[in-house]
Amino acid sequence: MTDTPQRTRPLRVLAAMSGGVDSAVAAARAVDAGHDVTGVHLALSANPQSFRTGARGCCTIEDSRDARRAADVIGIPFYVWDLAERFREDVVENFVAEYEAGRTPNPCLRCNEKIKFAALLDKALALGFDAVCTGHYAKIVTRPDGTRELHRASDLAKDQSYVLGVLDDQQLAHAMFPLGDTATTKEEIRAEAERRGLAVAKKPDSHDICFIADGDTRGFLARRLGTAEGDIVDETGNKLGTHQGAYGFTIGQRKGLRIGTPAPDGKPRYVLDISPVTNTVTVGPASALDVEALTAIRPRWCGTAPAGPGTYTAQLRAHGGETEVTAELVDGELRVTFTEPVRGVAPGQAIVLYDGTRVVGSATIATTRRVAAASV
Amino acid sequence: MAYLDHAATTPMLPEAAQALTAALGVTGNASSLHASGRRARRTVEESRETLAEALGARPSEIVFTSGGTEADNLAVKGLYWSRRDADPARTRVLASPVEHHAVLDAVHWLGEHEGATVEYLPVDRYGRVHPDALREAIERNPDDVALVTVMWANNEIGTVLPVRELVDVAAEFGIPVHSDAVQAFGQIPVDFAASGLAAMTVSAHKIGGPYGIGALVLGREHTPVPVLHGGGQERHVRSGTIDVPAVASFAVAGRLAAERREDFAREIGALRDDLVAAVRAAVPDAVLGGDPSPEGRLPANAHFTFPGCEGDSLLLLLDAQGIECSTGSACTAGVAQPSHVLLATGADPDLARGTLRFSLGHTSTRQDVEAVAKAIGPAVERARAAGLT
Numbered sequence: 180m181t182d183t184p185q186r187t188r189p190l191r192v193l194a195a196m197s198g199g200v201d202s203a204v205a206a207a208r209a210v211d212a213g214h215d216v217t218g219v220h221l222a223l224s225a226n227p228q229s230f231r232t233g234a235r236g237c238c239t240i241e242d243s244r245d246a247r248r249a250a251d252v253i254g255i256p257f258y259v260w261d262l263a264e265r266f267r268e269d270v271v272e273n274f275v276a277e278y279e280a281g282r283t284p285n286p287c288l289r290c291n292e293k294i295k296f297a298a299l300l301d302k303a304l305a306l307g308f309d310a311v312c313t314g315h316y317a318k319i320v321t322r323p324d325g326t327r328e329l330h331r332a333s334d335l336a337k338d339q340s341y342v343l344g345v346l347d348d349q350q351l352a353h354a355m356f357p358l359g360d361t362a363t364t365k366e367e368i369r370a371e372a373e374r375r376g377l378a379v380a381k382k383p384d385s386h387d388i389c390f391i392a393d394g395d396t397r398g399f400l401a402r403r404l405g406t407a408e409g410d411i412v413d414e415t416g417n418k419l420g421t422h423q424g425a426y427g428f429t430i431g432q433r434k435g436l437r438i439g440t441p442a443p444d445g446k447p448r449y450v451l452d453i454s455p456v457t458n459t460v461t462v463g464p465a466s467a468l469d470v471e472a473l474t475a476i477r478p479r480w481c482g483t484a485p486a487g488p489g490t491y492t493a494q495l496r497a498h499g500g501e502t503e504v505t506a507e508l509v510d511g512e513l514r515v516t517f518t519e520p521v522r523g524v525a526p527g528q529a530i531v532l533y534d535g536t537r538v539v540g541s542a543t544i545a546t547t548r549r550v551a552a553a554s555v
Numbered sequence: 556m557a558y559l560d561h562a563a564t565t566p567m568l569p570e571a572a573q574a575l576t577a578a579l580g581v582t583g584n585a586s587s588l589h590a591s592g593r594r595a596r597r598t599v600e601e602s603r604e605t606l607a608e609a610l611g612a613r614p615s616e617i618v619f620t621s622g623g624t625e626a627d628n629l630a631v632k633g634l635y636w637s638r639r640d641a642d643p644a645r646t647r648v649l650a651s652p653v654e655h656h657a658v659l660d661a662v663h664w665l666g667e668h669e670g671a672t673v674e675y676l677p678v679d680r681y682g683r684v685h686p687d688a689l690r691e692a693i694e695r696n697p698d699d700v701a702l703v704t705v706m707w708a709n710n711e712i713g714t715v716l717p718v719r720e721l722v723d724v725a726a727e728f729g730i731p732v733h734s735d736a737v738q739a740f741g742q743i744p745v746d747f748a749a750s751g752l753a754a755m756t757v758s759a760h761k762i763g764g765p766y767g768i769g770a771l772v773l774g775r776e777h778t779p780v781p782v783l784h785g786g787g788q789e790r791h792v793r794s795g796t797i798d799v800p801a802v803a804s805f806a807v808a809g810r811l812a813a814e815r816r817e818d819f820a821r822e823i824g825a826l827r828d829d830l831v832a833a834v835r836a837a838v839p840d841a842v843l844g845g846d847p848s849p850e851g852r853l854p855a856n857a858h859f860t861f862p863g864c865e866g867d868s869l870l871l872l873l874d875a876q877g878i879e880c881s882t883g884s885a886c887t888a889g890v891a892q893p894s895h896v897l898l899a900t901g902a903d904p905d906l907a908r909g910t911l912r913f914s915l916g917h918t919s920t921r922q923d924v925e926a927v928a929k930a931i932g933p934a935v936e937r938a939r940a941a942g943l944t
Contacts, residue, residue, distance in 0.1 A: 258871055306937055
């Protein structure tokens with residue numbers, strides 16, 4: 180394996196700057212590496228008018244200012260690009276539709292696939308840039324044949340390769356992740372930002388979904404989809420309570436069910452199934468969540484698709500652990516069998532397959548097969 | 556480096572910088588009665604006289620402000636309040652839709668908070684208000700019009716508006732007219748007395764003076780309600796300690812702007828024409844914004860729409876080659892919005908996003924124009940490939 184070409188020859192780099200500390204340090208490191216860097220902040224607010232009037236409780240104007248300040252300190256040109264329309268279509272509407280269909284989407288993954296490494300990258304390439312640089316924690320390694328591999332970051336606690344698992348070789352060819360290459364922790368990144376005079380050094384991490392500023396996903400969905408009272412039932416169909424909309428639940432969810440009567444065995448109950456058509460939420464014991472196999476659609480491969488069945492480690496949600504699987508591509512659909520059953524697998528989430536630290540590919544979970552029951 | 560954004564701000568004239576720095580070391584509040592105060596007051600009053608002469612006004616008609624934005628706010632809000640105080644029926648404000656945001660947002664605020672009915676006058680495709688349109692608007696009810704505000708020349712597309720004719724119409728009904736002359740001063744003849752205006756805004760940093768100082772030229776018979784209350788400086792219309800060094804420097808810049816205007820306009824107009832020709836040669840489908848006739852536009856302004864391009868993309872590509880210009884008017888967060896000026900002239904909203912304004916000034920050279928001539932073709936090609944997002 181050789182070093183990435185990005186580090187051996189100067190490139191014209193567009194640094195996506197969110198206003199946070201990671202992307203600011205990433206941009207600064209790209210400059211240090213000798214690249215010709217331009218910063219860009221993506222305005223993703225559904226209402227660009229809020230930039231003038233400041234009427235909406237949108238954090239973007241603050242973030243855009245922070246990003247601009249960082250760019251000024253680093254000494255690079257800075258622009259704000261309005262991708263709100265694309266973001267609304269490709270990320271927000273998809274997010275709502277997926278929940279409406281009873282699935283649990285990951286909007287960050289979707290944003291990387293459709294916005295940062297599609298809409299933004301396409302525009303960057305058209306304007307003569309060679310690469311888009313972000314503050315993601317992941318590593319790109321170039322093989323001797325010139326193709327690329329995506330690997331987990333050196334700091335596994337910060338690793339974000341899961342949300343980048345949707346990127347293909349061509350997208351990786353034009354991606355740059357300066358934070359994934361070195362064994363730096365978040366604390367070290369903050370210290371580095373401080374050293375560089377970047378005011379964002381002390382800015383708190385963002386955890387939530389960026390377009391749901393108050394973190395209340397269920398409230399956001401209720402505003403978009405309205406409320407519709409439905410039943411909460413047990414595995415045999417006995418009504419245990421009611422809810423205000425099946426979309427507000429996620430498979431494996433335990434809290435917030437508000438069921439008055441306890442289970443006969445006294446054990447906690449979990450969401451086993453969400454049926455949007457009947458607006459029914461089925462709950463049951465944790466053991467009923469055990470999944471032994473799944474199918475996943477829209478597979479994306481970092482490089483060529485594996486020819487036959489293979490053994491991999493799989494990650495099933497952001498910040499989730501690894502689990503051993505065998506996977507095979509059959510008629511364009513990924514069929515995955517778990518070596519040991521896993522609990523709480525939600526359709527709509529991505530499964531990312533790894534070979535060691537290397538990302539092999541990803542797909543969107545469509546159906547699961549429970550250990551104790553038939554496929555849901 | 557080709558700096559072609561003089562309409563945003565122009566480099567300070569050496570003479571103005573010298574006047575500024577010389578005055579910075581001198582103590583004295585122009586309102587004080589002692590010797591230091593008298594010395595400061597003398598500087599201020601001599602500056603006021605110099606500036607008045609440059610603008611065709613009386614010295615007492617110069618009200619110093621912190622800049623163009625404050626002068627616009629004082630004129631629009633202050634005259635609205637005083638006119639309404641005199642007759643509560645006067646709540647209609649007639650404004651051109653191509654005004655700078657300092658006027659546009661001020662009249663909008665009057666509509667939101669002070670019960671004003673804001674009416675935007677129709678403009679032609681060059682952004683010009685016609686006297687007949689003003690007459691039509693006034694005649695619908697002459698008694699309820701508080702004021703008319705129409706800029707002298709547009710900051711984005713450079714069109715010169717027929718201020719004198721518009722004032723004549725308003726004068727028939729006794730309605731005061733304010734004009735933002737920030738872009739006009741130094742480029743075309745600006746004579747306050749001859750204009751018949753009630754109030755006129757000028758700014759120092761657009762003519763080679765310092766930032767943070769401007770003036771409202773205010774006819775003696777007009778007493779707008781102050782926006783800033785305090786020590787009663789500036790005819791009790793604009794309180795606040797006078798910035799003596801800035802005023803002295805502004806006066807020098809104003810005098811030179813008036814003295815050099817004719818030569819400047821001729822020379823910069825020729826350079827601008829070359830720039831327009833070069834852009835058109837490189838990009839045949841580029842559309843010149845504003846009035847194409849030399850007498851109908853500012854000599855230093857060249858504004859283009861490039862179909863299929865995002866103005867921001869062009870800005871980025873030219874910036875990368877050391878060419879500094881603008882898409883039109885800046886927005887605080889930097890998000891590209893279709894220009895309200897172009898939309899008012901009836902432009903297609905998608906086209907209105909693909910604009911560039913080149914504004915020349917006293918440091919502009921043939922090399923600047925050549926740099927644009929060389930860079931604009933490939934930049935437009937690239938920006939077109941990147942398309943509209």
